[in-house]
Amino acid sequence: MQVRGASTAVDCSKMKIPHVLTIAGSDSGAGAGIQADLKACAARGVYCSTVITAVTAQNTVGVQGVNIVSEDFVAEQLTSVLSDMQVDVVKTGMLPSVGIVKILCQKIREFPVRALVVDPVMVSTSGDVLAGASILPVFREELLPMAEIITPNLKEASALLGCAHLETVADMRSAAKSLHAFGPRNVLVKGGDLPDSSDAIDILFDGDNFYELRSPRVKTHNTHGTGCSLASSIAAELAKGSSTFSAVKVAKRFVETALDYSKDIIIGNGPQGPFDHLLRLKSSSHDCHRLGVFNPSDLFLYAVTDARMNKKWGRSIADAVKAAIEGGATIVQLREKDVETRDFLESAKACLEICRAYGVPLLINDRIDIALACGADGVHVGQSDMPARVARTLLGPEKIIGVSCKTPAQAEQAWIDGADYIGCGGVYPTNTKANNLTVGLDGLKTVCQASKLPIVAIGGIGPSNARAVMEIGVPSLKGVAVVSGLFDRECVSTETRKLHGMLTEARSLVNEKKRHN
Numbered sequence: 001m002q003v004r005g006a007s008t009a010v011d012c013s014k015m016k017i018p019h020v021l022t023i024a025g026s027d028s029g030a031g032a033g034i035q036a037d038l039k040a041c042a043a044r045g046v047y048c049s050t051v052i053t054a055v056t057a058q059n060t061v062g063v064q065g066v067n068i069v070s071e072d073f074v075a076e077q078l079t080s081v082l083s084d085m086q087v088d089v090v091k092t093g094m095l096p097s098v099g100i101v102k103i104l105c106q107k108i109r110e111f112p113v114r115a116l117v118v119d120p121v122m123v124s125t126s127g128d129v130l131a132g133a134s135i136l137p138v139f140r141e142e143l144l145p146m147a148e149i150i151t152p153n154l155k156e157a158s159a160l161l162g163c164a165h166l167e168t169v170a171d172m173r174s175a176a177k178s179l180h181a182f183g184p185r186n187v188l189v190k191g192g193d194l195p196d197s198s199d200a201i202d203i204l205f206d207g208d209n210f211y212e213l214r215s216p217r218v219k220t221h222n223t224h225g226t227g228c229s230l231a232s233s234i235a236a237e238l239a240k241g242s243s244t245f246s247a248v249k250v251a252k253r254f255v256e257t258a259l260d261y262s263k264d265i266i267i268g269n270g271p272q273g274p275f276d277h278l279l280r281l282k283s284s285s286h287d288c289h290r291l292g293v294f295n296p297s298d299l300f301l302y303a304v305t306d307a308r309m310n311k312k313w314g315r316s317i318a319d320a321v322k323a324a325i326e327g328g329a330t331i332v333q334l335r336e337k338d339v340e341t342r343d344f345l346e347s348a349k350a351c352l353e354i355c356r357a358y359g360v361p362l363l364i365n366d367r368i369d370i371a372l373a374c375g376a377d378g379v380h381v382g383q384s385d386m387p388a389r390v391a392r393t394l395l396g397p398e399k400i401i402g403v404s405c406k407t408p409a410q411a412e413q414a415w416i417d418g419a420d421y422i423g424c425g426g427v428y429p430t431n432t433k434a435n436n437l438t439v440g441l442d443g444l445k446t447v448c449q450a451s452k453l454p455i456v457a458i459g460g461i462g463p464s465n466a467r468a469v470m471e472i473g474v475p476s477l478k479g480v481a482v483v484s485g486l487f488d489r490e491c492v493s494t495e496t497r498k499l500h501g502m503l504t505e506a507r508s509l510v511n512e513k514k515r516h517n
Ligand SMILES: Nc1ncnc2c1ncn2[C@@H]1O[C@H](COP(=O)(O)OP(=O)(O)OP(=O)(O)O)[C@@H](O)[C@H]1O
Pocket: 032, 124, 125, 152, 153, 154, 190, 191, 192, 193, 200, 201, 202, 215, 216, 217, 218, 219, 220, 223, 224, 225, 226, 227, 228, 229, 230, 252, 255, 256, 259
């Protein structure tokens, strides 16, 4: 990590965060400009501050209006950020006047940064002018020579060179070479708009070598802001300390991945929509059956699958899950130890569809990757699996996380780590888990009394002993989790129904007792 400045006020044990300053225009549609830069930097894990040069009224149809910010006020914004915030890299977007370009150059000389990334924005894809030809001389003479890298698209490259349209990869190469003569250390000519190309081809020239960077062309209309996002991502990687070559490669892969993820999203009615930098929008809006927040009463009859038992009885995981839910299971956990990852993912998707249809949450044992990939409601982790705190970071604040605990100390840790519930056991001896210490009803009661989280009891529980478990009567105990008692049986739904009846009876008895006390 790099620590700069010898200021005595700086605490060196604190972390210096990579920082990109973008100086660009606001896009009201938020696909390009400042908004794209903020999202790209956030997605790439870099802090981004913003100096706004113009406010555009813009959507997926085109640019309806432009309001340029005064030169003095651009200068004031630059001074505010650069004088205070330890900027690593400056990235430029829409620079709508000669005066604004000159002020930027002056401020960078006054407050030097590690690198300058120039995206010479001139015309939006809709054909609207964002910076006129009058800025070309100051770009060529003052700004480009200061740049670590410039990232023109085909039209911008030909405007800067004052040459005819670029139409081939060979044209891009010679343009990159000619632009290098203006003084930037690297030139990336972007080929997003290259006609008749099944790949998205960009040419990087570093003064010595040409690199042809290719990625599959994503078939989508959602490419508004790819240029801004690419340049910001390059700036972000440079801010982290990457070489320019690897910054460009990572940035291009990021844009390609985000385009692919977003290819079918619909935002706006115009010909060119924005894309989702954070790869998050589909998981919330497409999933219309998504469950709300975790409800502890869902722990009442918790069904845990077991591949061996399903094989023994000749049923698929999905069939077993459906039967358990029809019998009254209130939550399902897939605990599949010996299944290949691909098969597990397919089964998990099938089970999720069933669970969603019935409004029952689906959790995955141990495998956070599977939970994320299939969009399950959460995970259950043991003491030697992924720590709950890390699982929470990976899964985000909404997903359900359960932790197996045998002691009050473990229960306290689960609470601190951001878990939602605790699985406590084995209450009785069981053969689904080797070398598992049995805590007994006393151990269960101790954990229930200490825990701030709701608890489901697990381990050897079935119709013969479920009532005894529920009768410990501690409010944090919400239900029982069952493996063999449901799935190592001929008819899963019948067994589940039987157990559900007993649990309901036990719960009434406990409530009755409470009323009498
Ligand atoms: N359909 C696509 N599939 C994959 N990559 C693409 C696609 N379109 C553009 N790219 C890539 O996105 C990056 C930006 O390229 P592009 O030439 O579109 O820039 P631009 O015209 O400045 O963008 P903007 O639309 O923001 O003005 C380049 O790396 C390019 O190869």
